[in-house]
Amino acid sequence: MRDLFRRAGIGTAELEARLLAEAAFRVDRLELVNRERELARPEQLKALEALAERRLRGEPVERILGEKDFWGLSFRLNEATLVPRPETEMLVERGLEEIGGLDAPRILDLGTGTGCIPIALLSEFSDMRAVAVDLSEEALVAARDNARRHGVDRRIEFRRGSWFDPVASGERFELITSNPPYVESGTIATLMREVRDHDPLLALDGGPDGLAAYRAIAAEAPLFLGPEGVLLLEIGAGQAQAVSDILVGAGLFDVTVERDLAGHERMLVARRG
Ligand SMILES: C[S@@+](CC[C@H](N)C(=O)[O-])C[C@H]1O[C@@H](n2cnc3c(N)ncnc32)[C@H](O)[C@@H]1O
Structure with a gap:
C-alpha cells in the first residue's frame, strides 16, 4: 500500500499507510508491528483495501480516520x-x-x-x-x-x-x-x-x-x-x-x-x- 500511495504522489505515503492499517486492524502502532502476520487475515485486508481506495480517490487520511x-x-x-x-x-x-x-x-x-x-x-x-x-x-x-x-x-x-x-x-x-x-x-x-x-x-x-x-x-x-x-x-x-x-x-x-x-x-x- 505504501508503494501504491507513493506512486500516486502522496507525499507522506508511509505514515498514511500505517495510520490506515492501524484503523483497519483496530490496533495501535506497537501492536501493528508485533502482530503483523496475525493481522493480515483476509477480512482485515479487505477492510484495509477499502480505506486505501478512498485515499487514492483523493479523500484526506484525516477525513477517513475522522480525527486530526x-x-x-x-x-x-x-x-x-x-x-x-x-x-x-x-x-x-x-x-x-x-x-x-x-x-x-x-x-x-x-x-x-x-x-x-x-x-x-x-x-x-x-x-x-x-x-x-x-x-x-x-x-x-x-x-x-x-x-x-x-x-x-x-x-x-x-x-x-x-x-x-x-x-x-x-x-x-x-x-x-x-x-x-x-x-x-x-x-x-x-x-x-x-x-x-x-x-x-x-x-x-x-x-x-x-x-x-x-x-x-x-x-x-x-x-x-x-x-x-x-x-x-x-x-x-x-x-x-x-x-x-x-x-x-x-x-x-x-x-x-x-x-x-x-x-x-x-x-x-x-x-x-
Ligand atoms: C478556515 S476555517 C477555520 C476553522 C478552525 N478555526 C481551524 O482553524 O481549524 C473557517 C471557519 O469559519 C466559519 N465561518 C465561515 N463564515 C463565517 C461567518 N460569517 N461567521 C462565523 N463563522 C464563519 C466556517 O464554518 C469555518 O468553520
Missing part, C-alpha cells in the same frame, strides 16, 4: 469542519504568551470549526473561559463534542451566528482569535483535490478577493477587545499587507506580521490600544 491531532489533542471532524492545520498552532502559542499570565482571562474564537483553537488554549489554563462562534451549526456539533472529550466544556460557550453577531454589546475579551476563510472565490477550483473536494466551502471561501472575513472582523474587533486586548488572525499567502491595512483602517494598533516555521507570513497581531 492539534496541539497534542485529538479533534473529531465532520463534513462541516475544516481539518485543523499545524500552522494554526501558532495562534495558540502566541495566545498563551499574551494572556497566560492574566487572571481568569476571556477569549473569543471566531469561525471555530472543530473548536481546535479555544479548546487547545483552555487545555493549558484552568481559569480561562471562552466563547466560540461559527456560522455552521454542524461544525458546532463537532466542536461541542471535542470540548467534552477534552474536559473543557464547562468553560466554553458555543454560539451560532456570523462573526460578532452572537456576541452581546457589553462583552469584552482579552484575546480574540480567528482563522477565517481566506481563499479567493475564483481560485478554490485550483486547490489540491484533498482540500477542494473535502474541506467545506464555508471554511475556505473568503469572497472575490479573499478578504471579506477580515473586513467584517476588523470592523467590530475594537468594540469587543478589553483595554489591553489582543487580536490574532491567521492569514493566507500574500495577504499580510492587505490585512494589515484593513486592521489599521479599523483603528487597531501595533499591527505586526509573524512568520510560521516554514518562513511564510502566517499571522497578524493587533491591539486595541
